[in-house]
Amino acid sequence: MSDIFIKIAAGSICNLSPYTPGKPISELQRELNIDKIVKLASNENPLGPSPKAMAAIKTILSDSARYPDGNAFELKEALSEHINIPTSSITLGNGSDSIFTLLGQVFVKPGETVIASQYAFAAYKIAAATMGANFIETPARNWGYDLQAIEKAIDADTRLIFIANPNNPTGTWLDENQLQKFLGQISPDILVVLDEAYYEFMQQDPGYPDTLKLQQQFPNVIITRTFSKVYGLAALRVGYSITHPTIADLLNRVRLPFNVSTCGQMAAIAALSDNQHLQKTLDINSQGKAQLTSAMDKLKIDYLPVNGNFITINVDTEGNKIFKDLLTEGIIVRPLANYAMDSFLRISIGTAEENDMLIHGLQKVLCK
Numbered sequence: 001m002s003d004i005f006i007k008i009a010a011g012s013i014c015n016l017s018p019y020t021p022g023k024p025i026s027e028l029q030r031e032l033n034i035d036k037i038v039k040l041a042s043n044e045n046p047l048g049p050s051p052k053a054m055a056a057i058k059t060i061l062s063d064s065a066r067y068p069d070g071n072a073f074e075l076k077e078a079l080s081e082h083i084n085i086p087t088s089s090i091t092l093g094n095g096s097d098s099i100f101t102l103l104g105q106v107f108v109k110p111g112e113t114v115i116a117s118q119y120a121f122a123a124y125k126i127a128a129a130t131m132g133a134n135f136i137e138t139p140a141r142n143w144g145y146d147l148q149a150i151e152k153a154i155d156a157d158t159r160l161i162f163i164a165n166p167n168n169p170t171g172t173w174l175d176e177n178q179l180q181k182f183l184g185q186i187s188p189d190i191l192v193v194l195d196e197a198y199y200e201f202m203q204q205d206p207g208y209p210d211t212l213k214l215q216q217q218f219p220n221v222i223i224t225r226t227f228s229k230v231y232g233l234a235a236l237r238v239g240y241s242i243t244h245p246t247i248a249d250l251l252n253r254v255r256l257p258f259n260v261s262t263c264g265q266m267a268a269i270a271a272l273s274d275n276q277h278l279q280k281t282l283d284i285n286s287q288g289k290a291q292l293t294s295a296m297d298k299l300k301i302d303y304l305p306v307n308g309n310f311i312t313i314n315v316d317t318e319g320n321k322i323f324k325d326l327l328t329e330g331i332i333v334r335p336l337a338n339y340a341m342d343s344f345l346r347i348s349i350g351t352a353e354e355n356d357m358l359i360h361g362l363q364k365v366l367c368k
């Protein structure tokens with residue numbers, strides 16, 4: 001009987017593996033029955049949400065019987081002011097990953113092509129499969145994107161190119177010159193998604209592209225950002241895209257009307273207003289980055305470029321085994337076998353105490 005369902009499902013879905021998320025703390029708690037668990041597996045904010053965001057949610061809980069504002073007027077106004085862009089260029093998503101699917105629904109017809117690099121964030125492949133698109137994975141260079149390889153892969157069927165900047169899980173990123181040159185070669189009817197999930201961590205880095213400026217020159221650029229990472233609101237699922245208003249208008253036609261909850265909207269507005277929490281998060285992250293890189297150096301563990309709020313290390317042995325050994329120590333990291341990076345682990349930068357626990361755990365399970 002179940003064969004029938006497989007048979008009637010879209011071919012592109014049958015060949016797809018589900019996204020593997022970071023292991024939830026509650027799951028490990030059930031399995032091991034230990035209290036002290038550190039999760040450094042999903043690049044979440046170790047400080048939690050802004051206190052202002054938490055306060056904002058509390059005040060609107062009594063409105064829970066009402067549908068959210070489907071147009072998210074106030075959040076769009078707040079973003080518009082914060083980023084200095086018109087509200088007409090903003091599309092809100094239930095997490096920025098849902099924007100990828102919207103883009104697929106609007107622009108990619110079955111048989112057309114979506115391109116992303118080897119080691120690129122896994123959600124792109126899923127968005128492509130949803131539409132029955134061909135998915136082309138171009139070879140990486142030095143763990144990063146090879147823009148020439150992407151250019152070479154483009155043909156008449158190419159509709160969408162995904163670029164995570166920096167890329168998760170490899171931490172590599174492209175500077176403004178590289179992107180500018182690349183975009184100059186691309187036909188204006190091919191959409192280029194610049195996924196800036198870690199934007200706020202990168203903003204101050206010299207050379208980090210001003211993609212709003214690039215978008216003025218290349219209206220086929222789609223910028224996506226999220227409240228899940230630096231703003232610590234991953235559970236509430238709020239992300240957005242900045243696009244040409246016509247693209248936003250098209251996305252809005254397929255977007256489900258209430259795709260961002262009232263809690264998500266209100267928390268996001270409050271989070272945008274809390275500069276102090278943002279700064280604290282950035283500070284803790286730079287300190288954690290220094291702590292973890294120096295510990296890896298001492299342990300002689302190689303790592304990929306550290307950008308955003310995670311470090312991807314090469315444990316030089318089966319990563320999945322080290323992942324499991326760390327679980328028994330109450331530490332959750334992310335194995336990367338699903339990216340064909342079998343000896344690598346991705347570790348989110350935590351608080352000093354969490355990082356310390358990770359370092360000791362690693363030392364113990366690697367017997368260094």
Ligand SMILES: *Cc1c(COP(=O)(O)O)cnc(C)c1O
Binds near residue numbers: 239
């Ligand atoms: C975490 C992450 C996202 C997804 O963020 P959501 O807004 O929570 O869906 C998108 N892209 C990259 C590269 C990420 O690391």
